[in-house]
Amino acid sequence: MGSKRQFRIWRGDETGGDLKDYTVEVNEGEVVLDIIHRLQATEAPDLACRWNCKAGKCGSCSMEINGKPRLGCMTRMSTFEESETVTVTPLRTFPVIRDLVTDVSFNYEKARETPAFAPPADVAPGDYRMQQVDVERSQEFRKCIECFLCQNVCHVIRDHEENKPAFSGPRFFIRAAELDMHPLDTRTDRKEYAQAEMGLGYCNITKCCTEVCPEHIKITDNGIIPMKERAVDRRYDPLVRLGSKIFRRGETPQNSVTSARAAGPATPSTSAGFHSHAGGSHDSRAEAQAQSGVNWHREVPHPTAPAVDERGKLPLTELTFDRAAAPSPFGDDVSFPLPPEHLNFAHPEQDKH
Amino acid sequence: MTSTATRPRGARARAAIAAKTLRTDRWWFAPLITVVGLTAWVAYATVRVYLHNWYWVEDFHYLTPFYSPCITDRCVEGAAHFGRILPDWWIIPEAAFTLPFLLLFRLTCYYYRKAYYRSFWLSPPACAVPDGHQTYSGETRFPLLGQNLHRYFFYAAVIISLINSWDAVLAFHSPKGFGFGLGNLILIGNVVMLWAYTISCHSCRHIIGGRLKHFSKHPLRYRAWTFVSWLNVRHMQLAWITLGTLALTDFYVMAVAADWIPDLRFIN
Structure with missing residues (x-):
């Protein structure tokens, strides 16, 4: 049999709102999203909540439960005490539309800004072949369900709205890492791009993104830190730079990825050329071809x-x-x-x- | 002509939630224990480094890692394995060549960064708890831009770990010949943990294989990377364990050198 539990749910929209108290029946095996649905079916039919799969795979029902960014469908009611009041609020980092629904378009804008996969020019789609051991690291990041909990919890934009234009966030750092580690990706400047245009330097490794990830992706250890180390290879390691100059490995002309938006000292020099330190296996001709004529900031x-x-x-x-x-x-x-x-x-x- | 897509309509406001955080768990406990632990360790280490005493056990050749390598004029004859280069001004520690690099290695370590940004700098104190500062530029500017130098301090830490290993080996050779006691076990345990911490470093993981694009072309480096990755998962635990073993080793050597306790000898 179920029991009656206390809930506080934020109700309101962009003009204002507050926490409303509800007493709802909770049955064995239920999750927080079940309770939201019961509320919609009973005393709060106009309660807005975004959801889809109820299986932790669509990333829609992101919310903050007792102050922690969680998926509503993956938070079991059995993890709370019977006497505990459960507080449910919308994601704080993004503008609210209504009740628990927020406008997460920030993330889609950042997604559009992230350079896409650049396959080798001489391999036709369908002919891609790679070894499992090479693609394994990238596959971890493909588990991402884009719930944007990591984006929401990251204090760089959660507590400092003004950083939003300069900072893409953990979800897109692992996208950059995924492509940079991909055995068939031919771009060689993803590190520079991550540093100059995605705001990799804003991250101070406090690992909240990893803590909240419902897919248990090691965002910081396997994505952000390797990208920081790769940026160090290019920008702060004189030994590697000297080695590259001497051996002139994989030197290619640079395209316009780090273009108009990144004026200033952080922008990599376009005349220096960039080098592959990643195993030295790139075909520089293929890289140049893949990079030609692509404008990632095109206004669609x-x-x-x-x-x-x-x-x-x-x-x-x-x-x-x-x-x-x-x-x-x-x-x-x-x-x-x-x-x-x-x-x-x-x-x-x-x-x- | 129509579309169901929601068009951008200018800046909306965030939800007006009055409470700074709605977390109900003890989120403050981890930063608190970190402040207590790190402060206590730094206080102990500072006092010990400036005692300029009880760092060498002549009978068993134990040298504390806080004084290794001993390079000032104050160093006793047996302890100065690398010569006495520096003057004996009180402000110069006996291990003046190594301590700054060890400090910088830990200061720029990816785990310690998390620990002190959260606990000392409150940026943020815990997940979904507000940053303690009005503005934030992260590691994009001087001086925090210098965190990118971590790998150089890693190289220095490897050399220092070699020196500590040499000290542990020399401790088996006391004036009476080969000897083995509890102090040797402690020195060896400390060195093993120091190596584990140093090798599990994120920079090491990158250098050893993480920077490669095709693991399949570098099978040996891939195996090394796999091992370092296994250790790297335990980097936080190793960071704290080595603080403990360093303090314990130093305290044991001090206690034996000051004749507070005798060394438990197994051989000689």
């Missing part, structure tokens, strides 16, 4: 505004809508295949076509 047009009615809302049914079916999730102004100028991706062999 925004989709048009939704077709709302006079009340500012989307039509609820086809009967009240002027089109034959539901609106396209990609925007009705988008046709397929997408026109090339709307893409932020350049095929390595684009010049041949």
Whole structure:
């Protein structure tokens, strides 16, 4: 049989809000998200909460439970005392939309800024071959479900909003690490990019990202610290730089990845050329080809505004809508295949076509 | 033409939550115990370094790691394995060549950084607890930019660990010939732990193999990296264990040198 438990849930929106008290029934085996659903089904039908899989794999139900960033669906009620009041609040680092739902678009903007995978120019898609031992480190980071708990807990932006433009956050540091360690990625300047444009230097290794990761990714030890060490190789290690100068390993012309946004002393010199210290196995010609003609900061047009009615809302049914079916999730102004100028991706062999 | 995508609509506000933190657990305990532990150790080490006494046991050739290598004019004959280079001004520690590097190695260590940023600098004191400072620039500027020099202090720490190992080996050879006592066990235990801590360093993990892109082309370095990674997971524990073994070794040598306790001898 269930028992009655005390909950305090933050209710409100961007104009303000406060913690509201609820007494809810809790049954054996339930998680916090179950309780949110019970509240929605009973006394708070207008309680807003984002969720999808209820299995810890979609990363939607990120919230703060008793002050700790957690997934609602992975926090068992049995971990609390029966007499304990459970406080549930939205993620603090991101703007609130309503109740427990926050606007996490900061993360999608940072995702767009992160340079994509750059495969070798002379290997066709489908012909990628790599050894398990080489790709293993990258695979750890592929476990990320993008719940953004690490982004939320990171004090660099949680406590200092002004750092948001300069700091991409732990989720994108492990993305950079994943690609830098990838055996088939040909970019050689991901370390410089992470330092100059992603704000790697802001991280002070306090490991909260690792503490909150529901996928138990060792974000700091396996992602951020190796990236810091790789940046040290390039920028602070005169022995390595001397070795590179003498042996001129993997020297390639540099493209515009660290472009206009990073003016100032932190920007790597574009004339110095960059070198591969990662096993010396790169084909410099392939790297140059892969990097040519890609502008990672290209402004992709925004989709048009939704077709709302006079009340500012989307039509609820086809009967009240002027089109034959539901609106396209990609925007009705988008046709397929997408026109090339709307893409932020350049095929390595684009010049041949 | 329409789209269901939410268009950017300018800056929204964060949720207005009055409490600075809503954590209900004892989040303050870890930073508190770190402050207590590190302060106590630094106080003990400072006092010991400036005692300029009881660092060498003539009968068994025990030399405390806090005075190794002993290089000032004050050093007794047997303890000065590397000569007496520096004057005996009181402010110069006997191990003036090694202590600064050991200090910097630990100060820039990725584990200690976490420990003291959280506990001493409150940046942040614990996860989801507000930073104790108004502004924050992390390790992007001087002096914290210098944390990137960790690997140089790692190289220095390797040399110092070699010197400590040499001290532990020399301690088997007392004036009466080969000897073996409890002090030797303590010295060896300390050196083993120091090596484990030094090798488990994140910079070492990177240098030994982490920087490679293709492990399959470097099987030996991959095996070494795997071993260092195994140790690296225990870096925090080793950091604290070595503080303990250093203090214990030093205290034991001091106690024997000052005749507070006799050394327990197994052979000679």
